[in-house]
Amino acid sequence: GVKDGRWTVLQLVEALGFSLENTDARTRGRGIQLLSQVLLQCYFLLQEKEVLHLVLFYESRLQDHHLVIPSVLQGLRALSMCEVLSPGLAVSVLKAIFQEVHVQSLLQLDRHTVYSIITNFMSTREEELKGLGADFTFGFIQVMDGEKDPRNLLVAFQIVRDLITKNYALGPFVEELFEVTSCYFPVDFTPPPNDPHGIQREDLILSLRAVLASTPQFAEFLLPLLIEKLDSELQSAKLDSLQTLTACCAIYGQKELQEFLPSLWSSLRREVFQTASEKIETECLAALHALSACLSRSVLSSDAEDLLDSFLGSILQDCRHHLCEPDMKLVWPSAKLLQAAAGASLRTYHCISRSVLPLLLEQYTKHPQSSQRRTILEMLLGFLKLQEKWGHVEEDESTLLSLQAPVCSVVFSALTDSSVQLQLVGIKALTVLGSLQGFLSSSDLELVVDHLIRLTLHEEDSQSSEAAMAAAGSLAPIYPKVFSGHMVPRLAEELQSEREEESSQDRCSLKQRCLQALAAVSTHTSIVRETVPVLLQHLQKVQKGSEARNIQDMVSVCQSLHHVALQCQQDAEGCWYFHQTVVPCLLAMAVQAAMQESTHLLLGKTLLEEEVLTAMIPVISAATTHLSPELAAQSVSHVVSLFLDGEVSFLPQNNFPCSFQPFGDGECLDAQRRLVALLMAFVCSLPRNVAIPQQEWLLRELLALSCSCNCPFTATTAAKCFAGLVNKHPAGQQLDEILQLAVNRMEPSLVDGPRRMQALTLLLWVTKALVLRYHPLSSCLTDKLLGLLGDTELGPAVADGFSLLMAESPDVLHKGCHADVRIMFRQRFFTDNVPKLVQGFHGAGPDVKANYLKGLSHVLNHLPKPVLVTELPTLLPLLLEALSCSDRVVQLSTLSCLQPLLLEAPQIMSLHVDTLVTKFLSLTSSPTMAVRIAALRCAHALTCLPTPVLLPYKARVIRALAKPLDDKKRLVRKEAVAARGEWFLLGSPGR
């Protein structure tokens, strides 16, 4: 009644009068409880006067019987939320609570109420509360002293943090406030199982850390505590201390740290030198970094000593000499410590590099062994990378510049060393030096390029050669002139040379490297303009030749062109240049080859081989996906009219003996039809907003070709091209018509006749195109596929087709070529079709059952693991059945499906442990190596199940796994060793 205004609070109080004044504490308690409940529901309706009286009433009740107190606190909580609370009342309520209530003897919920009252007042009456001065802080310290419940602690920590950050007066109670919070450090709390409150250890840690690291006033108490915990044995305490120290450094200054620097350093050093834990090492280095940054940042009073110098001095003193022993354990910990400090600020960098860089250079010359030199150079590289962080530095300040000559000579010597490992570090160092502006002189640069060319072309080890190419790629955009002027001509020359003295094997691999290097170095538009013509020219030359290796050579050129295309994509100018130059050229060469075939049967035919055309697809596709819509529109009109009208005028050499009509009738046109692959590469990669001229005509031609062509390559490509276009076609009548046309053509061919496979291929690709975009027709087509699983002739191909539906296809229908792909399509396909697959499996005859299992395992294999885990319980029986299926594809994909489930859903899986153990062990003797390996991996993954479930099987598994230890294949033995070793550790001490 009070809520909707029919009653006033006064009337309520009067009505409750009897129970509120009753002498029996229980009755009084119930009365107050009712009043408090009402207030909690309608505190926002109260008048200022009413609030005043209620507050006075409740304050007086605080002295009442302990049974009444919880309800009184609830009432006060309601009142603390009133906006109309008169000034002064908040303070009086708090004083009363501090005075009358012994908070820590209350229950958890009631303590929480007290914290809520304080929090409410702090957020609305900050000024009044500050008027209380340090008394408020002291009152609160007493309230929270001894708190144990994690829920309350989170609130209490937040209050302390507000006290500090909002500048409440702490007065003489800084140490008390520190004590009352720091007693929880380091947090040791494990949430009970099935905890409904969801408070994690991490929540408490972060919340407490925020308190401890909130003020420099705590420093004198906190730092000794941190050092003490850092010296303890407990890993978690060490970690927490280190992270808290790092947090403190953000607000501390030299003054707070001064007294503790020596012990902090010795603890950090000891940990980094001794620890086995990477985590601890990382945190130690982060803390050292933070300390050095803090000291570098501190503003000094004029008479104070700069502690940074002495701090860095002690680091250098303790670590420097270890750098001279590149074989010993402490060399890396020392280098890391020095680098952590050096990375803190420009000042620390100068101070440390001034001492360390000359030392490392000297040590490099002193140690002649490659492995030692590698360690030294790796350390040097670490320091060079730090220099990169500061960018361009004043010349007179940089230590590095003064060492330019010796640094270069060390790096160059590494590049000519016989050890590949040392070369690799040298190449990395070279990349870093090159990226430091103005560090390398122009004569050095020429030397750098010479080294890179030598390593790229003539270094035997492929790792070095690849690294050199990558380095050339990252340096080329910084020095485009040097690379286009020196490296490109040398590579081009090498590519064209026909030296007789070498064996053909060597020459091939040399050409191969030239091609790769030309692509790698094409990272700047001006260089691309040099390399692309070289590559195209080479392609033409190979086409004219008649060597047996032509196919491989052409594929290599295409791979290089693809690499270049990818590097051009982000740059509009380079992208258009590439498209304009490469696409017409490739088309012209292909068209020419297709025409020539009718006259000279052998010459120039290799270009039309499936492998070569397949290699051209990514080139054209990558050259097209990033075009701007205007430029793409310009290009699309040329290409489409080439294929539909035989319009060849835009091709560079368009002097052809006969006309180009790939969609025409006639036996001799087989070669021309193959070029649909290039049409597909182009037209399916266009951005969706680019209109394709005469699209309906094109679609009809593609449809006809895919159904009627006898060549599987051409038919499949036409089907893919059709699907790629249908996927992007705007919805509407036109799309419906073309789809209807497709269904009408497919259906009769699927039933029987010589072109069942073609029809199935078309069905699969069209289904994929529609499934991806959630088109309503997709479910009808999918049902058709499900039906065909029971077909004895087509069934196995349909089952494999499910993998095509689910997998990312490399050339069409993926996000990169702007296809319409809904992100959840796999999940949706799963939910819609898996029940049907399961049903089909149960109803199928024995000869086709495997088809359903195979289809199912393809769907499951492509499903995101988290989805799979939630769907598992219903599918598990079927998967277990699939393990007994004799088809090894089904076995393999089922095993690869189960393995992650064992790791991620051990609880569910342990229900089936008996079956799993038996099936896995029996598959370890499969005749197929891949199945044996997968079965052993599963047997290994079984060890993730709860140990008590596994122990009854331990002896049996260990005995059974002895057999694959003697497998004839090494890769199987390796898995058996890993699995068996893990089973030995089960339930054994020290696991």
Place this chain on the structure above:
Amino acid sequence: MVGPGPAAPLENANPLIYRRSGERPVTAREEDDELPDAIDDREIFDLIRSIDDPEHPLTLEELNVVEQVRVKVNDAESTVSVEFTPTIPHCSMATLIGLSIKVKLLRSLPDRFKLDVHITPGTHASEHAVNKQLADKERVAAALENSHLLEVVNQCLSARS
């Protein structure tokens, strides 16, 4: 045969470190379902090189306690011989290291192999005594009954996370 407690200082705080050899590259032959691959020295070395030293967070390979040249296998005759070299001649861990190697091989090799694990001649003060313990089947079995010892051995054999 008992290791020191966790608090004992390291006997050798700054030992020499050797580089780990990379993963054995998989050859085309190994991927061929039909052709058998014989068990060779490298395969045995791969079994033991990643065993952790009981003292340092380093592997036996990094400390050069085991080397591929000191591993000999004869697949046809089913024999394996491994020599290991303690980092210092008075290393109190020698027996423990030998035991770890032996246990790892017992768990990872087919039954048919006869194992011989011993200290590289002339590299340890009590070479003879240690070798004798390692060769004695009953003593090895008894040692593994001791749960403290088994714990240390298992720790050395656990794959590093």
